[in-house]
Amino acid sequence: MSSVAHAAHSTRPIANTRSATGMATGKLAVWWVVASEVVIFGGLLASYVMHRLAHDAWSVQAAHTNTWIGAFNTMVLLTSSLSAVLAHQAAEHGDGRKASNLLWATIAGAATFLVVKAFEWTEEITHGFTITSSTFWSFYYTAAGLHATHVFAGAILMAFVAVSARKNLELHRVELIGIYWHFVDIVWIFLFPLLYIAK
């Protein structure tokens, strides 16, 4: 019995290989993850938007955010999404090596994004705009911070996928991490105007 139990750690259960919906199990799960993430960010952004609309005065605060840095980071994420989807394309053609390289490119994008953000925040904090300066800044750091954690987590997961993809293993995961990554991108697509453009 123990040997069987032990085997379960390594082998994949038959359940995982079935596909009654006609969709690969992993992809089905990822879409559910995306759905649950939508409500997490949705709740936060809905709260932010109604406060933002309630307090005209916040636009004074918002004026201090740096649109150019925000735009640059948007650019970075869009590009990383491109490399992610190209990685998926490569994986579909069974080219694990290329997929892996493109994933590493995406991870590089994530790193750039986080580094830029780090500098941006340092800048703002040194100018005295801390998370407690006003509720606008609270939302600013909370929303961007929550998004940044998703970027970070995504990059870590992607590294694992990239490593196995290089050995042509688990290539279907390239698409799964990609879907998650594009979702993170979409979140930023909305955060950018909400936090930077609307002044």
Add this chain to the structure above:
Amino acid sequence: MWTPLLEHLVPEASTYARDLDRLVDLIFYLVGFWFVLSEAVFFWLLWRFRKREGHKAEYYDGSEWKIKRWVTYPHLIVLVFDVIIIVGAVRVWYEIKQYLPPAEQTVRVIAQQWAWTFVHPGADGQIDTADDIATVDELHLVVGTKYHYKLEARDVLHSFGVPAFRLKQDAIPGRVVTGWFEPTKTGTYDLQCVEICGIGHGLMSARIIVETKEQHAAWVAQHSTVAVASNSGARATGE
């Protein structure tokens, strides 16, 4: 007109108390009917179709109208009952919470951990004037007068709950909530804080004293002088 059930438990001491009690009765009898009926049917079925030798269960897939109607009709009637209840509920709600008759008097109710401060108009009958009378945990009202209350909280959520008035309203920090009531019976009633507000929540009781015009005038006369003192006392309890 029958005495509503709630009045057997708590006296009705405000103008809208009776309407609310009638609504409660309405709901009680409507849902009570369904409750008794379904339980009766339920237990009857259990007895009627208990396992007996030589009796095999019947086979229905839910399409048989002769049984299905016993589900469909009731559930349409439930819909009708729901509509009746909604109408009643909305009317009472509108009367108590949404509609605001012009005030004959206004009192300020200030909740804080863990005491109630009440600011009564002084001899001039106006609130927010020099001769206001502030008291702690004791609200003096004149019977048969339309009151507006202006409810505030200093620190956390509290709730202004007066069972006898059938009135309840949370006090929200950062908001001033205005509502109304009109006491109809002289006497002394409980005021409870109904929203948990920290370790003193259980101590946060107050008394509401509904008096006749004369009694109230006498009370005002005797308190208008000490207003400031008791007022500052009230502040002190909070901080």
Add this chain to the structure above:
Amino acid sequence: MAEHVAPAHHEAHAHHEESWVRKYLFSTDHKIIAMQYMFTGMAMGLIGAYFAYVFRMQLAFPGISVPGFGLVSPAKYNALVTNHGSIMIFWVAMPVLLAAFGNYLIPLMIGCDDMVFPKINRLSYQIFLISALVLVASFFVPGGGFGGAWTSYPPLSAKGQYNLTPLGSTMWLVAVGLEFVAFLLGGINFITTAMNSRAPGMKLYDVPMVVWMIVVASILFMCSVGPLLAGAIMLFMDQNLGTAFFDPDRGGDPVLWQHLFWFFGHPEVYVVLLPTVGIVAEIITVFARKKLFAYRTVLYTVFGTGVLSFTVWAHHQFIAGVDPRMAHIFTVTTLLISIPIAEMMFIYIATLYGGSISFPTPMLWALSFIATFLIGGVTGIFLGASGADIYFHDSYFVLAHFHYTFFPITIIGFYAGFTYWFPKMFGKMMNETLGKIHFWGTAIPVNFIFIPLFITGAMGQHRRIYNYENFPDLANNPLFWQLSHIATIATVVMLAFQVVFFINLFVSLRSGKKAPKNPWLANTLEWTTESPPPHGNWAELPRVYRGPYEYSVPGRKQDYWPQNEPA
């Protein structure tokens, strides 16, 4: 906590021969994980029950030194009621009904060997266990456990100087947050498994009702918990970083939290209700030997309830300072939700018609769920109706109402499912006599706990007050004290009878008679494998030929027709 969980594992240990550390703590087998969830939930349930005993004693006999606890200070009282509520919902109802039964039943009932993601499944339990440990630890930190009610309304929960339990409230929040993450992981597993891994031949309408219900519950949870997770992050920052999301003086709004909370909080009711409703469906069909009356209609009522449950949340806030005009909308939606639920109950009752009903312990539990839940259901109308809610809000009437829903859901539902699947889980039959004693000793006293509380609530007794002697109108009313005493004594009696359950549990495990594959002559797939099922559940995974409720089909000698039996 540890000493609570340990017996669970020793117990399981007694029946398999080898180091339980790897097998029972780090197993990825859905059955083991189900057991972990179940016994952790039961352990937490004991804690919650103990809390209930303590504060019921304090309420009936204010100021006494409660045997087994001591004096109940206001701070302790608040912590007790707060954590009783949190534990019973987040650490008992959800792990036991959703996670334990979900983990155990979904793979077995849809005929596959495990969850689709066994390791995520294990991770979800481990996170859940950590959350439970964090919560229990919070009782012992300086200042004591959090005492701001399970709804945790700011500013009380947000500021240490208000709740006086700065550490306790943060740990409570972290524990709840971790618990949510655990159930998101578990929920994704449940949904994906049920959607994708059904046995060949099993169409959507061949899926047993309990699986449907658990999946819908997981979806409801997943779609509703997000805003509260976001809110938890905001509240955490308010507590620890000095932000002001919920501080009105600095541009926040405390009412926002109430919305974030109840947008989750109301669907949550159905998250725990649905699994029990499903369990009851399985049991009454088996013991009435009847096909579930109108399978699809039940399904539609579930979907209807699920969607509606997202539109009613503010009925918890009628008098909480929300705009009065909104109350009208929420009253309408709230009362509308009674339609699908009523329909569902009617169908269950109709299922009994023409049956051949026997009354073993699981059936008694299932039937008592219907009988008891009806009370909870109808009393909800008083609270959904905005006008009447002005009087009842936050009174003991509310408390009695939701205990009349949550008790049947959590406790009765658990016992129903546990006694019904016990033979499958442990390969032994449970003792019927002890089972029936335990049943009557639970199902009768519970009414003597909560019926009196309906009345005291109608008398104007309000919640979370440690001592009513400060409220003359109540304190001078002898009826109030009589009712309080009845409720407390009934609580003690009911809790005492739970001992019978544990005796029964251990007696049956040690010397219960061996359970056959299919002791109840049921149709669903879990009964076609060994009791208990081996790792991998079946030597050869089953194939499905028909729906789960083909009982007493005309023209068949047998009055049941297993799903996997070729036509």
Add this chain to the structure above:
Amino acid sequence: MSEHAEHAQHAPINYVRIWGILVALLVVSVAGPMLGIKTVTLITAFGIACVKAYLVAKNFMHINLEQRFVTYVIVTVVVFMFLFFAGVAPDVMKDEGSGWVKPAWKAAAAAAPSVHGGPSH
């Protein structure tokens, strides 16, 4: 694997072109506010955000190639969020309602320096 099959029967997407469009849209959304017309800002900011989100979801996430219910699920949760907003806004978005006011907010608004813009009204 099944999803590969799904893709096969669809014309391959030129991902770089999509990326180009997204970048172009980004430029517009940055340029928009420079006109200083609030309505224009709103459209360029949020209208374009929606377009971008749609493009990414369709072309990068291939949501349209998935089973239909995936779209339904995502749309449903988004709708729930709007529902949430609609239910909460009357309390949180206003500083005055039927029977209540938020003095602190009113005071803050009054004290605030003269406002230039902001997406509201």
